[in-house]
Amino acid sequence: MVCSAAARAVAPAKSDAGTKLVLLGTTGAPYFIPERKMIGQAVVIDGRVYLIDAGYGVAGRMVEAHLPFEKVAGIFVTHMHADHIADFPIIAEQIAMSQGISPVGVFGPEGIRATCSGALETFTETFKARQMMMQGIPAPSDRFAVTQIAANGVIFQDDRVEVSALAVPHPPIPSYAYRFDSQDRSIVFSGDTRMFEGLAEFAKGADVLVHEAIYLPGFAAPPYNMPEAMVKMATSVHTTPEQAGQIAQQAGVKTLVLSHLIPGQTTTPDSVWHSEAAKHFKGRIIVGHDLMVI
Structure with missing residues (x-):
């Protein structure tokens, strides 16, 4: 199945009930x-x-997708590369300025504490002005509970979801896959990784697997223009769509969503x-586009 352009449009949901992937x-x-x-x-x-994850442009997309910052209950960072955290500061600022859920759990590998702290420091003067105008509001740092992941397994649980983490190979830095198990759906995110059969076991029986994918011929073309040696090296840190299909088939998931597309x-x-x-993969395949709701 190839999703049509019409399937990419987002409209406000008639009901918030159930589990959705955006x-x-x-x-x-x-x-x-x-x-x-x-x-x-x-x-x-x-x-x-x-x-x-919160790469460049994600804050604006949240607004377009009708996802209020005050409704954010957790932020899960797969790894500390810029294309995954560039919008973290503005999202953290918007959460800190809201009257929303507190504290918001922030999870990620080594470096996540410094990233959260630095994000809040970026807006120090903004926060000072707000606290002068609104006495008694919590300090921005009190709005977040940061956890650096130390081991595989369950890292978060509330009344709606259980979240598990799995270290995946994306050298030279730590990277994690995440699994979300709610009452009605299981959704797994590969994070950045080379083909990793451990991920198939982690995603076993899930409804949806969101897997990164790199198409090597496109990686060699503009605007990337990567030399042959770099293209060959890419599969040591990324997964081809064919390999993602293999993992999805081994896991027995219902739907494979290809995202983090390069190019x-x-x-x-x-x-x-x-x-x-x-x-x-013989199940449903969706090629991801911004603002799809699945």
Whole structure:
């Protein structure tokens, strides 16, 4: 199945009930392109928002997708590359300025504490002015509870979802996959990783697997223009759509969503991504686009 352009439009949901996946940014690597923002997605459960990564443009996409910052209950960062955290400061500022859920859990690998602290320091003067005008409001740092992930397993649980983490290979820095198990759906995010069979076990039986994908012929073309040696090296840190299909098939998931697409331009048509993944995966395949609701 290749999703049509019509399927990409977002309208306000008639009901907040249930678990939805919202794709906020669907390209990988720190390259600015018109078609897509950098990587970010949200699991929305009964109106509560759990954000996974926050690359450039994700804050604006949250507004377009009708996801209020005061509804954010958790932020889960897969790893500390810029295309996954560039919008973290503005999202943290908006949460701190809201009258929303407190504290908001922030989870990620080594570096997540410094990132959260630095994000709040960026807006020091803004926060000072607000506290002068509104006495008694909590300090911005009190709005967040930061956890650096130390081991695989369950890292977060509330009344709507259980979230588990799995370390995945994306050298030279730590990277994590996340699994969200709610009452009605299970959704897994690969994060950035080379093909990793441990991820298939982690995603076993999930409803949806959101997996990164790199199409190597496109990586060699503009605007990337990567030399042959770099293209060959790419599979040591990323996964081809064909390999993502293999993992999805091994996991037995119902739906494979390809995202963090490299290249993100529409010069690589959806049909190419789909056909590569379909070499192995026999379930539903969705080629991710910004603002899809799944």
